[in-house]
Structure formats: structure tokens, C-alpha cells
Amino acid sequence: MSINRKFNKRIYGGDNLMGLSDLRYLPRWIILSIDILFITFSIYFSCYLIEKLSYGSNPVFPHGNMMVVMIIVISVMFMFLFRTYAGIIRHSTFIDLFKLFLATFSTTALVAVISFSYYLVKGERLIYMSVPFLVIFCTASFMLMFLLRLFVKEFFHFIRQIRRSTLRKRILVLGITEQSVAMARAVIDNPNLPYHVVGFLTQRHDSNRASLLGKPIYTKEKIEQNSKQDLILDGVLLLQELMSKEEMNYWVTLFLEKDLQVFKAPSLQKLKENDYEPTIKKLQIEDLLNRKPIKIENEEVRMRHFGKTILITGGAGSIGSEIVRQVALFNPELIVVLDQAETPLYEIEMEMRKTFPMLSFKFVLADISNRHRIEPLFRKYQFSMVYHAAAYKHVPLIEENPHEAILVNILGTKNLATLASRHKVNRFVMVSTDKAVKPTNVMGASKRTAELFVQALQKTGNNSTKFITTRFGNVLGSNGSVIPHFKKQIENGGPVTITHADITRYFMTIPEACDLVLQAGTMGKGGEIFVFDMGKPVKIVDLAERMIKLSGLEPHVDIKIIYTGLRPGEKLYEELLSDDAATMPTHHEKILISKDPTMGYQNIDSHCNKIVKAALRREKMEVVQILKDIVPEFKSNNSVYEVLDK
Template structure:
């Protein structure tokens, strides 16, 4: 039955020829009705032509005007005033034409063909019946649509009883186009049991995985899902609710705060299934906006890697502090074009310039620095994918080290006030080329800071994995789940630190206001996440069962990959800052001349078409770099021997 309704609602149902034929049928019935009514009255029909011929002439004229006005062209169930006007025009002009023909015939032959009263009565009947036909189809369709929507709406409970949840409930009960049907509210307060809100019952019970009353409530209400208002519960409470719902095959939806609803469309688009990101134990980050405004307002700023995940978010957050100009630099043409279009639409008042350039091209960078006279540089351009850089150490060195050197040297030459470098936790005790190249870049800017006469303050920020960034694990798992699996995990015990893009960039901006230069700032990444647990939870949140619906396969550590990442090296000490999420790492600073000499040796090695000489020199620059699960492990053994 339900499938038939879907077919009825999703097709035109009455094609044009059918509407045309039905309208002709209505005209025939209208003429017959007119004849039957007038036949028993004193009014007499003219006998110039037989009645069937008269019917053919009148209905033929009507059909002609159907074709002229295309009264059959619209979808009947979506008829508008325009469609009704077309039908009325066709009926009126049919009557007018018949009466005009009548008088022309009378003037020529002294006789009339049609009875004028009959023509007017025909016009009234035909128009009324065609109008009724369209109204009836439209009303029946809307009735079926409402009934169908009610059948297919998800039956949901709202968790909690406060102003936010009541406003949400009111929206669900008044907005008929939302795909949810409210069956009640859920509260853990025992005294709420007899209450009713918006005419819906309040169910009082604790939600947990082993709760029998919750299971019984699901069966009683035929529940499809629960709605949780964002930030109304702690992460631990949200996890408990999600686990209980998933154990009972009930969906969980995340709802924005009511004050963030700008228009009706926002409600439907923002009520979404809860995501793994919502269950990570992240606490809101507070930044000192006054300090940032003092530093950034009316300044000219360069952001490298500005088309990437981190760089583009830095640009968006900088826009709030009204800089004089932002130069967004990247060598990815398509991505740079996309961010340009986005900024012009979303930040029309932002004064920015797009620079298509490669950080390896010192001449191009020199032109840009000379033209714009930067106050700040945020350096986010880097190669970051571990397996790729393990296969291409030449490129890792060229971009991550040499690109940083080019920018740092130009910053000093042009008197840039601050240079903020985006680094990674993989630079700590690196086990891969990517991490070692980033550590090499850190070492260079730190040693450059110590040179006499360096005006620029070099600040390094170091953090772990960023949720939702290009190539990160969550979008990768999500794609694997959408494709039916399997989900691939490199090791059952592998763990990672995670932070949202917004959080990371907030802390980057805040760290940029700190220190005297040469510091490495480390961010509090929260608790590490076990990747296997993340994979299993993502499958469950998709409404599927791990290992049954979607398999999880262990594929082994990739070249250079660690089981766990570190934010500090064994030799580093940390000191607190005024921001609770930012610590400063006291890493020993190498002599500039020695660092430069070793980097020159690495660059010389890149002129050879061999990987190992490059990595060997990189290990000399970064002595704590010990390869794991990599072809370069032999270099470590040779070094120790």
C-alpha cells in the first residue's frame, strides 16, 4: 500500500493527453447537461443544424482554444491561478465565438444556429466542471501527501525538558515539511512522569544500554530516533544516550541551539544524524579576542598553503579581526580558485589577494614580499602525507624544509614582525621522512631566531591530527562505510590525538600573540583516541553492525607510521602559558651555522636520483629520527654499527 502511494505521489499521474481527453469529456457532458436542462423548458432550440452537429461545432471551438491556451500543459495537482485563468479564457472565448458565429449567420441568412442561453449555460457548466476537476485532483493529492508524510516521518523523542527542547518540539509540531513526528519528551527526572508538553507525554526514565524500561518504551512508541540539542548534555551523557540507542537500533540526531536557527530551511538541514566528531571529548576553546585584535587589526598578512584545510580556516578566522590585507598563497590552482570564490561570497568585505605560487620558487616569493610588506606570515604550506613522503623524500625536503627556509629568510630580510609556522606532532622523535622534514624546518627557524639582528619573531605551533582535514581518517572511514566496507585499520592498538580544524586554528592565532620568538608551542589535544574504537563507532552510527554488516580489516602499519604520536620529545620540557590549552616546549636550539651546513648537505643529496642519500643526511640533521616499518631502517642500523 505504501509503495503505491509513493508511485502516485512521485509521478505526473495524469499525462497531458489524459488531461486533454478529460477536458473534452467534460465539454461533451456539459453540452449534454445543457441540452437536458433546456429541452424541458419553453425555450426552443434553433433547427438550422442537427443537435449533434451543433455539439461538434461548439466543442470543436472549445478544443481549438484548449490548444491555443495549452490548458492541458500544467500538472493538474499543482494547478495555480494561471492555469485556472487559461481554462476560464478558453471557456469564455468559446462562448464568445459561438455567439459571434450565431449573429454572423443571422445577418447573412436571417436565422440563428445556437440558442444564446444554451451557449452561456454550456460555458458555465464546462468551466465549473473543469475547475472542480482540477481542485479535486489537487486536494486529493495534498491529502495523500499529508497522509504519506505522516506515515514516513520518523517518530522521535526529544531528550530533555528546557526552553531549547520545548522550542524544538514546537518547531516539529508546527512545521509540516520536517521529516520528524514528535511522540514525546524524555527526562531522567522522576517527577516529570505525569507531565505533558505541547500535548505530548513526558517519559521519565534513565537512558542506558542495559535499561529494560527504555527498550519497552521503544516498543510502546514504535520509536525511530531521539533528538539531542547540541551542547545540552556533556560528552559522557551523550555517549551514554548514543550507546543505548544504537543497542536498540534507534537513530540519534544532533540539533543546533535554537538561537542559531536563522530560517526554516536551517532547521531541516542542521538536524542531522549524530557524527563521530560529536562524541569526541573536546571542551570549548576560549581565545583572547582583544589581544588578537590588537595584533592583527589593520595588518598585512600572508598565509601560505591557504587553499588547504588549515590554511583556509586560518584565513576565515583572520577575517574577523579586520586585517588591512590578506595574501592567500598556494600552488594548487583549482583549490585556490575554490577558496577565492568562497571568500568573495562569504566574506565580501575582506580585502584579500590570491597568489598562485610555490614556496620553492624564491624569485616568485621575493616579488610577493617586496610588493606587500607583510606584518605577519602564517606558514601552513607543507607536504603532510606520511606514506607519500616516505616514497618521495626529495619533495618532502624541497617543500617542508627548503620552502620554509625561503619564507623565513625573506621574512627576516623584509622586516616581518611575526612568522608563525604550522608544525606537527610527527616532528617529535620522528619515525618517517615527513616528520623529520618538519623537525628540520623547526630547527632552522629556531636557530635563525638566535642570530644577531633578527627582528622577526619565529613562533612554531605543534599539534596532532585535525578532524575533517584533507586525507584524514574520519572522511576516509566514512567513504569506506558508504561503499559497503571493509573499513581498513592499520593496527588494532593504534591511537591518535584529534582536534577540530577550528580549534587548531584558534590556538594557532592565539599562540602567534605569545612569546619573544624561537618558542615551540604545544597544544593540549585532549585524550588520545583508539582508531579501532573509532571505526566501530562510526559503523554503528551509520546504523550498521561492525564485522557483520561492515567488516574491519587490519592491514598493517604503513611505512614510517607510529602506533602513537607524541607532542614532546624526551629532552623537552614544557612550561604553562596564560592559555590553559597552550604550553611552550623548551627544546634545545642548535647553532645556526651547523644547522645550515647540514641542510646544505641534504639539498646536495637531493640532486641525486636516489632516496637513501637524502634520508641519510636528514638523519644527520635530526639525530632522533629513527625509521619504523621503512626501507630506511637499514640506515639506522648502519649508524649504530
């Protein structure tokens, strides 16, 4: 937006209060005019000094004001040549200062050459006592123009600081490293950011009497011993990439106890690139739950996908769509994205065609339980890899509609896996869940049955496909997950609803989950169930309280927390390994192989056929009873199907 448009908007938009800091820069003609005035003043000032030194015996310019005009013209010429007027004064740098010096020195040198040449030709002086005059003129003009720029720069900085201190959030920058100082300087120099840096924060004790950028350095003890009101602070800005998860949790806990808002800074480059779109954001709960991500072996994964034809089922869902994005980075020949949800499938199609216009995609609207719809795809495309992420996953809905889970999670998986084996697909990677471990609900039991089927198919005599299963916990930000649900409740003023005070869950990010899927697809030999070391489980009530505090509100005061009771099929604690499962390490310390009990192919195939027939008849109790026969450890919890366990 131009200056005139911005001023007109302020004047005619009803706000007639226009601060000096709103002026982005002085017009170039004003700068040039002021510089010419300084040049003129320097000429007459130099004449005055020379005449005083020589007691007025001779005029400095024997030919009158002709030399004054000539010096001004030469000065303007070099100002245009070196563009000394073109920079934004309040952002002046050493380069601008150097250009100013070159213009002044060049003017002085050319005037000296002209004066000396005139003396040689005519035998007359153009300037009396020319050397002292030129030295004084050069020094005076350079200093005046330099001081102008210094004054304007400091003046704008002063006005901006006053405005920030009254209208903007007062924040500390965490850390005194070079990156922290550079970030603080970028915030200070950006007038569009609604933050005023009042100091730095460190754990060190040898810096409390020092200062950075003219700002004091606070110690951790000062934060601990004083209240938010005593410190006159609103929040703290931290650089997430400089801290471990443990350090971040420590500091954030301290800040939240002091009712300080926590902000996370982007990279320095992003902050500078987005001058008009501030990118500093409030810290989100995902930032605290996130761990150091798995580092996948990019070269090996790339070779597994480069130039290949890939099928991704459930490709419009949270996990499936991220797999699509990551696989596309490895330049496959074709990606076939399959899903039964029309609108999400259309959205991922628009995204992929825009992001990867040179890649070939095929977007298929289909139901994996319909074998006649799926089989032609395998015949036509001869897939090298299949990523199977299609599934029904919402526990309460599946508990009410168990037959639907059977048709998608079991029959759909059976269709895909059987076709993959028949058409000799190299690898089949299935996305499973920690709810398949000692399941207490239909969803988890249906996924465990799907695991048993693909493991059994792996061992059949004529199979050459490597069937690989990945099992992980809750995914941050996935459709229907707890964190987006809590965010909506907090935005609406509460209450936040939690099923039980003691409920805990494991969490991972969507990219992290998909890294695991890609890594497993590469390292698997066939028949494995890969599980991820997800660290410590998180108590959901602690999660909710932290989310409320990160929003700048007080739990149980501004936002109520209500316990609604466990939902059908829900359990307090999730597990990644069953009690009788052993684990084997892999070459990646965060990935293990679970050695769960398996079942013979004829047995599991017979069970699957039987349960599918019951599902087609919509016989809920019969469906769940067969599930319990297939998965003996399946014990219903808080569900109508508990009667079957008796």
C-alpha cells in the first residue's frame, strides 16, 4: 500500500490520529533538498572560517557566487551518481554512509582539479586558500549529511519504541545467543509486529549487569521471584529450534505459572520476508508434545518410490494425504489416490496438481469393500507399492455401527491385500493403531483382525508381496482428534469436556507418523508389525489445562473443565504392545518390531468370511462375538457388548 493510499485511509476512514511512525520514509526530493541546503551552508561556513583565519585580507571566492553555484552543481551531480538520497534513512547502513563519503570526496576532488587547472591556465585563483577551504567544506558537508541520517534513524527508532511500549505486548526474548539477539533485532526493526522487546532472559548468572541492544538481561530467578505485574511483562518469545523438548517444557511451565504468554519465533529469514504479515505466533500444545522426528533414510526411500506406481488408500484423510505429499517428493511415475470421501478427495487433488504439476496423479472415488471396483485398478496399473491408510477409526461411532467397521477395516483390507498378493505388488504397508493392542472396542478389534490377516497372507506359499504393518498412537491434528476438539471448545469459551480425570494417551505428529510408514515400507522384510517408541503418555487433563493457559486463560476460572465419563469402548490407557508380545530392535533406535501371536491363513480367512456375512446381515451381537473369537484378548469396556464377555 502506498503512503498516499495509507494516509487517505486513515483520514477518511474515521481515524484522524496518525503517528509519526506511520510515515514509512521521507520522500527522496526532501532528502535531496536538505542535502543541498547542507552543502550550501558548508560552503558559506567554510568561507566564514577562512576569512576569519586570514583576517579578511582577501575574499575566498574572487569571482563571487559563481563558485558557490558550481560547487552545488558538482555536489548534486555526484549525489545523483552515487544515489545518496535513494535509501530509506531510518534503515541506513555502512554502505549508505560509504556512498555519502564517496559523493563528498568526489565533489571536493573535482573542485580542487578545476581550481588548480584554472590557476595553471589563467594564472588566477578561483578559490583563495583553496586547500584549507576544501578540507573544511568536505568535513562539514559530510558530517552534516551523516548527522541528518543518524538523527532521523534514531528519531524513528525512539518514536517506534514509545509507541510499542504503550500499545504493544511487552516481551522478553529467551536466550542471549547470536540467534536470539538477531531475532530481537528483527522484532525491534519491524514496525508491523505488535511486540515491544524489553529485555533478554537467560539462566546464566554472569550477565545480569550486562545489556544487549540497550536492553537489560533478566535471570531465571528474577522471573521466579516476581509476579507478572512486578515485571511489567506480557510474555516471552522463544526460538523453538534452539531447545530440546525438556528445556521447552521447563521454561513453558515457568512462564505459565507466572501467567506469561508464550510466543514462538519463526526462522529469521521468514520473519524478514514477511514484513507486512507478522509470523510470530502463540506457542501451541503441539510444539510441546512434538519430539525430535524420525530421520528417514531418504536415499533408500527415494529409490523405493522413484519412477514407481504407488497406490495410497484413504489418501484424502489425515495420514493418507500426508503420505501422498511425502511420496510425491520422490518423483514416482504415478500416484493413485483412492478414497470414498468426495470433498476431501477433491481438495487433495487440487492441492497436489498445484504443488506438483509435473507429476502424474490418478484420483479414484471408490469404496475398498467393493472388490469389483478395486480389482481393475490393480490390473491396469501394476502397483509397485500400496499404502493402506483407509479405515473407520472413531471409537464411539464404530461401537454403534460395528458392521461398518467390519466391511471397511476387515473386508476392505482383505480385498486390497489379496489383490496385492495376486498381482505381485512388491510391498503392502498397512497403517494400524495402538487400539489394536488388547482392544476394548470394536474399532481396535477390527484393526487387530486386519493385522492378523495380512500377517497370515504373508506366509502363504505362492505369495511374493512383503506385507508390513505400522502401529502408532494418537496423531496430533488428525481429523476428530482431541486437540482440534479442545481448541474449538476453548475458542467458544468452554467448557472443555474430558471423559475421565485419569485418561492418558500417546501422541505423535502427522509428518512423524508418515515418516514411520515410509521407513517401515523400506526396512520391512515382510510380516512385521512395526511400533514406535512414543515416549511417555500424556495425561489428557494436563493437556487441556496447558492448552487453556497457552491461550492466555485460566483453567477452571475462565474455562471450565467437565468430566463426562468414558465413552463406549474407551479405555483409560493405550498400549503399543500386548502383554505376550516380545520386541525386536531395528537399526533405528525409535522403531521396534512387535512379535505378536499370529494365526494360520485358513483359520483367519474362515473367520473373516464368517464375520463379513454377519456384518452384511447387520447382526451387531453376532459380529462382535465373532470378533471376540478372533481376538481373544478383546474385552469390551463401558459397552453394551460387555455381556458377551460373561
